Amino acid sequence: MEKYFTPVKIWILFLLVGSPVLGAFWSSPDLKSFSYPQPSENYTAPWYESPKGIFALGFNDNTENATVTAPADVQKRTDSGKCSASINIPEASFTGNSLTWSMSGATSDSGTGQVGTHTFEKGVTTIVFTSIGDNSSTDQDSMTVTIKDEEAPEINVGSNISKNTDNGKCTASIAIPNVSFSDNCSGETLSWTMTGVTSGNGTGQVGTKTFSIGKTTINYTVTDAAGLKASGSVDITVTDDEAPKITLGNDIFESTDTGKCTASIPIPNVSFSDNCSGENLSWTMSGVTSGNGTGQVGTKTFNIGKTTINYTVTDAAGLKASGSVDITITDNEAPKITLGNDIFESTDTEKCTASIAIPNVSFSDNCSGETLSWTMTGVTSGNGTGQVGTKTFNIGKTTINYTVTDTAGLTASGAVEITVTDDESPEITLGNDIFESTDSGQCTASIAIPNVSFSDNCSGETLSWTMTGVTSGNGTGQVGTKTFSIGKTTINYTVTDAAGLTASGAVDITVTDNEAPKITLGNDIFESTDTGQCTASIAIPNVSFSDNCSGETLSWTMSGVTSGNGTGQVGTKTFSIGKTTISYTVTDAAGLTASGAVDITVTDNEAPKITLGNDIFESTDTGKCTASIAIPNVSFSDNCSGEILSWTMSGVTSGNGTGQIGTKTFSIGKTTINYTVTDAAGLKASGAVEITVTDDEA
Numbered sequence: 272m273e274k275y276f277t278p279v280k281i282w283i284l285f286l287l288v289g290s291p292v293l294g295a296f297w298s299s300p301d302l303k304s305f306s307y308p309q310p311s312e313n314y315t316a317p318w319y320e321s322p323k324g325i326f327a328l329g330f331n332d333n334t335e336n337a338t339v340t341a342p343a344d345v346q347k348r349t350d351s352g353k354c355s356a357s358i359n360i361p362e363a364s365f366t367g368n369s370l371t372w373s374m375s376g377a378t379s380d381s382g383t384g385q386v387g388t389h390t391f392e393k394g395v396t397t398i399v400f401t402s403i404g405d406n407s408s409t410d411q412d413s414m415t416v417t418i419k420d421e422e423a424p425e426i427n428v429g430s431n432i433s434k435n436t437d438n439g440k441c442t443a444s445i446a447i448p449n450v451s452f453s454d455n456c457s458g459e460t461l462s463w464t465m466t467g468v469t470s471g472n473g474t475g476q477v478g479t480k481t482f483s484i485g486k487t488t489i490n491y492t493v494t495d496a497a498g499l500k501a502s503g504s505v506d507i508t509v510t511d512d513e514a515p516k517i518t519l520g521n522d523i524f525e526s527t528d529t530g531k532c533t534a535s536i537p538i539p540n541v542s543f544s545d546n547c548s549g550e551n552l553s554w555t556m557s558g559v560t561s562g563n564g565t566g567q568v569g570t571k572t573f574n575i576g577k578t579t580i581n582y583t584v585t586d587a588a589g590l591k592a593s594g595s596v597d598i599t600i601t602d603n604e605a606p607k608i609t610l611g612n613d614i615f616e617s618t619d620t621e622k623c624t625a626s627i628a629i630p631n632v633s634f635s636d637n638c639s640g641e642t643l644s645w646t647m648t649g650v651t652s653g654n655g656t657g658q659v660g661t662k663t664f665n666i667g668k669t670t671i672n673y674t675v676t677d678t679a680g681l682t683a684s685g686a687v688e689i690t691v692t693d694d695e696s697p698e699i700t701l702g703n704d705i706f707e708s709t710d711s712g713q714c715t716a717s718i719a720i721p722n723v724s725f726s727d728n729c730s731g732e733t734l735s736w737t738m739t740g741v742t743s744g745n746g747t748g749q750v751g752t753k754t755f756s757i758g759k760t761t762i763n764y765t766v767t768d769a770a771g772l773t774a775s776g777a778v779d780i781t782v783t784d785n786e787a788p789k790i791t792l793g794n795d796i797f798e799s800t801d802t803g804q805c806t807a808s809i810a811i812p813n814v815s816f817s818d819n820c821s822g823e824t825l826s827w828t829m830s831g832v833t834s835g836n837g838t839g840q841v842g843t844k845t846f847s848i849g850k851t852t853i854s855y856t857v858t859d860a861a862g863l864t865a866s867g868a869v870d871i872t873v874t875d876n877e878a879p880k881i882t883l884g885n886d887i888f889e890s891t892d893t894g895k896c897t898a899s900i901a902i903p904n905v906s907f908s909d910n911c912s913g914e915i916l917s918w919t920m921s922g923v924t925s926g927n928g929t930g931q932i933g934t935k936t937f938s939i940g941k942t943t944i945n946y947t948v949t950d951a952a953g954l955k956a957s958g959a960v961e962i963t964v965t966d967d968e969a
Contacts (some may be wrong), residue, residue: 322341347419355391361452370400371383372398377393397413421499443484444480466490468509474815475772484510526601527601532574534573558578562690574600578599581595605636606635623665696773734747741782791815798874811842820856826838831849831853851872884909907956916931916946
């Protein structure tokens with residue numbers, strides 16, 4: 272800064288702090304060349320300020336003869352584009368022989384006469400007019416010409432700058448291009464302040480600076496010596512184009528927690544970083560489990576299936592790094608099923624089925640969504656889902672196979688057996704017993720047996736029959752026409768249903784043989800006894816007999832002199848003398864008979880035999896005129912028993928009798944005993960023995 276002093280008296284003040292260095296700033300004249308005071312001299316001395324000291328110089332003159340009046344002070348702005356102003360200085364009013372002027376301050380110059388038009392530098396220029404009178408007196412007056420710099424400086428800040436962060440850093444080191452600035456006056460200074468994400472201030476060019484992410488505005492101000500300013504700003508935008516980094520763990524495979532449909536899983540922390548601080552971790556869960564959050568996931572409960580955790584690391588610049596981890600939860604816990612007992616039921620009345628309300632089975636799973644399905648196999652088939660409910664079951668065993676399937680496809684199975692028994696017996700209706708005669712000339716009867724009526728609550732009943740009695744047989748279905756033997760045949764019917772239940776009944780078929788047998792007899796027989804026998808052995812001719820039925824039997828009885836009985840032909844038999852009647856009877860199996868008789872007459876034509884002893888000669892018993900003689904028994908026989916011995920005595924002794932004579936008393940003389948043997952047939956044999964009794968006793 273420069274100061275101008277009007278000289279009144281010269282004084283010099285020198286103040287020095289530290290080492291004197293202001294001598295370098297002093298301009299002529301040399302202080303040492305002056306004698307003080309010196310009139311009519313104006314000097315301009317700069318005023319200097321320094322941290323080392325202050326120096327000031329002034330002048331003073333006491334001469335008063337000349338006069339001068341300076342024009343009024345002038346104030347004007349600098350000419351456009353210049354740091355000065357061209358000014359026509361009004362004339363100064365003076366008395367004296369001459370006028371001189373000297374300019375000090377912003378502009379320094381000197382001259383004589385009026386100043387006229389002069390170029391003044393910016394600032395305050397003091398024009399000191401000096402009038403010199405004739406007496407060499409001087410007078411001075413001054414004016415100031417103040418040139419104000421009202422023309423602001425100019426600045427060209429250049430374009431905004433956009434740059435990405437330096438690799439691995441959250442800042443960018445940017446060499447800021449120099450701004451161009453100027454002023455109509457020299458001495459302009461550049462200052463700047465940085466606002467926004469990066470702050471700072473300074474003078475001069477910014478140079479290379481480290482800028483944070485975001486927008487930093489460099490506000491430039493050019494201030495000229497007049498304090499006028501020109502401003503401009505450049506936006507320095509640092510963009511973080513370096514995405515964050517994320518490191519994920521492996522996919523996770525887990526089973527559900529016991530008894531639950533979920534799994535509580537501590538998710539391992541993910542590792543993430545960014546070139547800049549401030550990165551945030553967020554996540555969303557999609558799939559069977561949903562959710563979202565920030566930071567690490569931590570321990571979460573996951574549903575069955577695949578849940579994808581989509582991680583996103585977002586840095587302060589909005590750049591993202593993403594990755595996902597699949598959490599797969601498998602349901603390895605099979606469902607549970609509790610079945611009731613097997614069921615045993617009878618068919619409904621008059622039906623071949625049973626309508627049964629199947630008790631509900633109890634089933635559960637650690638997860639909801641399990642489904643019950645069933646299939647029926649056996650005598651009743653079917654399938655379905657859910658409880659079976661009431662179903663109609665056929666006779667026999669039906670197995671209901673239950674399967675509980677959970678959402679994971681795991682199953683639990685079990686079976687219940689439904690046994691339906693047909694306890695309802697079939698029904699049978701029989702006709703009346705049948706009574707028939709044998710067919711003519713036949714021992715059987717061909718009979719059309721009426722059909723029996725039979726039924727069952729179930730189809731499949733079968734009719735079987737067995738014939739017992741005189742006719743046997745068996746079969747299935749209706750009997751139809753059959754040939755029946757004589758007698759009673761019982762047809763035992765049995766209706767058997769599919770359950771093995773039976774209904775039975777019997778019909779008696781009675782065939783009567785009303786056709787009598789036939790018999791043909793031979794002639795009566797007349798025979799004599801066999802020699803030496805009282806009987807006759809006779810071969811009886813066979814009788815001829817027949818019947819419409821086999822099995823007829825021939826029987827006979829002999830009555831008369833010979834008795835007996837037998838069956839079949841008589842054959843050769845021994846017949847007693849006399850008439851024997853053989854009564855034949857042919858009896859068939861039905862008890863019908865045919866009879867006839869043959870007389871067998873045996874005649875005894877063989878006379879008996881008698882053997883007599885010798886004649887007897889005896890003397891009288893002593894002292895008697897007779898002789899008691901034991902007559903020897905005669906021997907006699909006949910081919911037949913029953914012969915009778917009779918005798919008569921004639922001569923000296925008479926008598927008769929039967930049987931042996933025994934001991935008899937005989938008179939003297941000759942007695943003839945005439946024996947006669949008479950058999951049963953009246954045939955006789957005779958002989959005589961003479962008994963001669965002699966009296967030898969004198």
